[in-house]
Amino acid sequence: MKLLSVLLAALTVTNSLAAWTSTPFSPASVPLAVRSPYINAWLAQGAGTALNDNWATFWTGSIVGWAGYVRVDGKVFLTMGAPSVPGVTAPTKATQTDMTFTATSSKFTLTAGPVRIVYTFLSPVTPSDLLRQSIPFAYMSVTAVSLDGASHSVQLYTDISAEWASGDNSLLVNWSTSLGSILTHQVQLQTQSQFTEVNDHIQQGSVFYSVNNGTDITYQTGQDTVLRAQFINNGRLANTQDTAFRAVSDRWPVFAFAKDFGTVGTTATAPVVFSVGHIRDPAAQYVTKGNVLQSRSSFFFSQLSTPAAVINFFLNDFANATGTAAAFDSKVNSDSAKIASNYAGLVSLSIRQAFAACELTLSKTSSGAFNTSDVLLFMKEISSDGNMNTVDVIFPAWPVLLYTNPQLGKFLLDGLFQYQATGLYPNKWSVHDLGSHYPKALGHNDGGDEAMPVEESGNMVIMALSYAQKTGDLSQLRTYFGLLDQWTQFLITDSLIPANQISTDDFAGPLANQTNLAIKGIVGIRHVSFIAMAEIARLTGDTTRANNYTSIATSYVQQWQTQAIASGGQHLTLNYGNSASWGLAYNLFGDKLLKLNLFPQSIYDMQTAWYKTKINSFGLPLDTRHTYTKSDWEIWTAGIVDTTLRNQIITAVVKYASDGMSSQPLGDWYETSNGAVEGFRARPVVGGHLALLIL
Incomplete structure (x- = not known):
């Protein structure tokens, strides 16, 4: 924790347009x-x-x-x-003095007259604890302390609106408040539709806002201005339900709570802890053998059978969650700081975003019991599309899973493998995604996916082998x-001379003979040869196939070099024969990650020298067609160049992430x-910002 404190202190910056400090930077x-x-x-x-x-x-943005x-x-x-509350004396705005974010939390410190108020928003990241990782809840905790040495009477108010329950504010909602040792406000759409979204909000399930009960807690539901005026005038709520x-x-x-801290002195109060979350069941639909649709539930239901049980567990787990989060944050910062001091902030900003696109699910047996041996992880392609388990979105996000818990990556790939193993998908290459609209994994039985x-074929092969290498688990292979x-x-057949097609950067359009795409195919071929030699050959003696793939991959690299290097010998081209073109050869990262050594060091040296002449103030362009880039591929590229350029790239991406030119969750295309x-925002591909941590 000492290292974390020192690192955060060193990275603290003053927000140039505001009166507070931001640590490690202002996103x-x-x-x-x-x-x-x-x-x-x-x-x-x-x-x-x-x-x-x-x-x-x-x-x-809603x-x-x-x-x-x-x-x-x-x-x-x-x-x-x-908020605006007519008919009452307008409250004074507290003064924010600092903001700090880590991989798991965001903390805001405000001064309210003679009292300091600290809000901490904790979204736990527990990749190796599937129960906790699967609970879609977050904490807000608040403390108060006197700044002037005197004692003060302090009360706190908080509410959430019904906007949490819908993507359309014209829709009808209903609600209730559960009383007992825990107070819980529950709100949901009056008319629900399973597996359906409106403006990316699910039209199913309920939102829950909870706090541990006590004589110092009051509650109320009703019109926003009425409840807020009630607290402003009285310092407490009426314990009534609209x-x-x-x-x-x-x-x-x-849906509101008020907390009476009583008399607050120079020792900070114990935190009052609120939880907010969303529960629905079933959580997803998945196509299985015979084109049978299967409803799948959130993983936590295997141990916590009701929303009340989830809330009780989650609220009472706060002390453990805080300690676990601190340890996780410390490890992330320590590991990142070994690469570059400013890398830790980028990694920390990316982790919650990446994991928030994911949901752990399981099926039920014929008897209705949860099948804990059948775990699938689903990922939503947020903002760029509503697809489910998009292979070329999983691929750039892959480093966050390899770094935190590779088993989650296996659960993510299993859904894709299982579907294609049914034979329902007719194409000879890998499917693009599991479904066009999250959370429906209906597949593409007509073969009409993007x-x-x-x-996608190269991506699947590369990810499967990297999981096996990282864990030693060969079962999926x-x-x-x-x-x-x-x-x-x-x-x-198709990778050495790629046909006119799109790659993961589909927004840039299709292109024939893509140099970087060919790298992926060649590395994929060599990966399968590795699989054959490491496992299949051992089990079946099929060394012929293994040796054949190795020979093909080696031959392809030699042929690729004759076509991919510009005529002046200074750089790789974007596409064969176009010596004036170049692009980020981020697919070379796979060769480095798996230590295949397919491509000679001269290629890496050449690209490093070239990129040093092309880096702009905010980073390296994706290719010569545009001046825009992708932050995930930049960090992948940083893994194949020398330390000097690597650090330049990191600095450029951090500069973008903290430039204040937008107000959206971190976008990867700029x-x-x-x-x-x-374009793009809040996408899980920022998991690729952890690429340097897995080399």
Whole structure:
């Protein structure tokens, strides 16, 4: 923890347009409750927006109302959100003095007169604990302490709005409050539809806002202005429930708690802890053998059978969650700092975002019991598309899984392997995704998915082997070797001279003879030869196939070099025969990661020298067709160049992430000339920013 404190202190910067310090830097949007595709709340701060300057927003930018006040000796201060309450004396805005984010939490410190208030938003990341990782809940904890040596009477107010429950504010919602040792507000759409989204919000399940009960806690549900005025005037809530169910935007129903800290002195109060989460069941639909649709539940249901049990476990796990998060944050910072001091901030900003696109699920046996041996991880292609388990989205995100828990990567690939092993998918290459609309993994039995033949086939082979190498678990390779071999046969046919097709950078359009795409295919072929030699040859004595693939891959590298290097010998081309073109050869990262040594060092040296002449203020362009880039591929590229250029690339990406030119969750597609966002936001591909941690 000492190292973490020193590192954070060294990286603390003053927000240039605001009066507070930001550690390690000031991102365009700060994660608040970021745990799943549907619990995904951010503070859009742009160049400088305090916690009490604006509303929290869903990753799309739509408001999810989350308000906060404190009352100090009868005087009310606004601490969170941007509420307006007519008919009362307008609260004074508390002054934000600093903001700190780590891989798991975001902390805001505000001064409310003579009292300091600290809000900590913790979205646990526990990759090796499947139960905890699968719970789509986050914490908000608040403490108070006197700054002037005197004692003060302090009360806290917080509410969430029904906006958390829907992507359409004209829809009807209903709600309830459960009383007992835990107080829980529950809100949901009155008319629900399984596996259906509206504006990327799920139209199914319920939102829960909870706190441990006590004589110092009051609650209330009702119209936003009524509840807020009640607290402003009285410092407590009325312990009443509004039962006039209505549309989200009809007198804006909110769900509130108030906490009386009593007399606050110079020792910080124990934190009051709130939880916010979303539960639905079933969580996803998945196509299985015979085209049978299977409903799958969230993993946590195998141990926690009701929402009440989930909430009870989660709230009472706060001390453990805090300690676990601190240890995880410390490891992330320590490992990242060994590479570059400013790398830790980029990695930390990326982790919650990457994991929040993922959900752990399991099926049930014929008896109705949960089948804990059948775990699948689903990933939503956030913002760029609504696809489910998109192979070329999983691939750039892959480093975050290899670094934190490779088994999660296996669970992610298993769904793709299992579907294609049914024979329902007719193409000879790998499927692009499991379904066009999350959370429906209905496959593409007509073969009409977005065609990225070399891209996706190479991706699947590379990821499968990297998992096996990292863990020593060869079960997936053994089970699906037939598919891997089938895709390799396709790569042998189509990867050395790639046909006119799109790659993962599909926004740039199709292109024939892509140099970087050919690298992926060649590496994929060599990967399967490795698989054959390491496992299949051992089991079956099939050394002929292994040696044949090795020979093909080696031959392809030699042929590739004659076509891929520009006529002047200074760089690789974007596409064969176009010596004026170049691009990021990020697919060479696979050769480095798996230590195949397929490509000679001269290629890496050549690219390093060339990129040093092309790097712009905000990074390396993706290729010569545009000046924009992808931050994930930049960090992958940083893994194949020398230390000097690696650090330049990291610095450029951090500069973009902290330039304040947007107010959206971290986007991976941006302009290298000025740092402006091109598109995409909140995507899991930022897991690729951890690429340097897995080399």
